[in-house]
Amino acid sequence: MKKCTNCGIMKPLDCFFNYKRSRTGKKPWCKECTKVASEVYNKKKIEKNPFWYRDRMREYKKTKPDILKNAYLKREYGIGLLEYNYLFEKQSGRCAICGIHQSEISRALSVDHNHNTNKVRALLCTWCNSGLGNFNESIALFNKAIRYLELHNTVSCE
Numbered sequence: 001m002k003k004c005t006n007c008g009i010m011k012p013l014d015c016f017f018n019y020k021r022s023r024t025g026k027k028p029w030c031k032e033c034t035k036v037a038s039e040v041y042n043k044k045k046i047e048k049n050p051f052w053y054r055d056r057m058r059e060y061k062k063t064k065p066d067i068l069k070n071a072y073l074k075r076e077y078g079i080g081l082l083e084y085n086y087l088f089e090k091q092s093g094r095c096a097i098c099g100i101h102q103s104e105i106s107r108a109l110s111v112d113h114n115h116n117t118n119k120v121r122a123l124l125c126t127w128c129n130s131g132l133g134n135f136n137e138s139i140a141l142f143n144k145a146i147r148y149l150e151l152h153n154t155v156s157c158e
Contacts, residue, residue, distance in 0.1 A: 002026060006033040077111045077120055084111065087123050096122035 003010050005028040016026035017034065027034065046053050061068060070081040088109065093102040095109060102109055109123035112132065124132070135141045 004028070004030040004033055006030070006037070073111065077113055078118065079111070079120055083120075084123075087111075087120075091123055095125040095128055097124055097128040100125050 001010050002013055002016055002024060004016075007030065009030070011030050013024075013026055015030045015032075017031060018025060019027045022028070029037070042053070066081060069084075073079050073081060073084055088102075091109075093109075094100065096112070105125055107126050110126060110129040111120055112122050112124045112129055113120045115137065135145070
């Protein structure tokens, strides 16, 4: 147990960040107080210089794109950058539906997943991924669209 020097409450040691220079090996403020102080500090910094945070994030995005992409993939799809790269290599860098190569499009291949189970299926180009989404992943709708195209396909071969 340790007493936070900011709030004055006795708390277990795991409520404090590690700090090698301290006699106890822990920071003097608990994690909650440190978080609040950090938020206040950053808020004041942003008020003084509104572009500080924006510039800081731009620099971070430039220097650590893999960390950001990994965090995004974990948060949205439950896979990491390693799994994404594995799928990319397995598909030879091509969309799983139309086969267009990553180098031929401006955006990275999207992670396609089942919206009910959240299971990742493959990597798709933006067009194919949007198409699946626009048809609500319904096989019946896709079949209707195929019949429609077959009925109205008026390409003449002269």
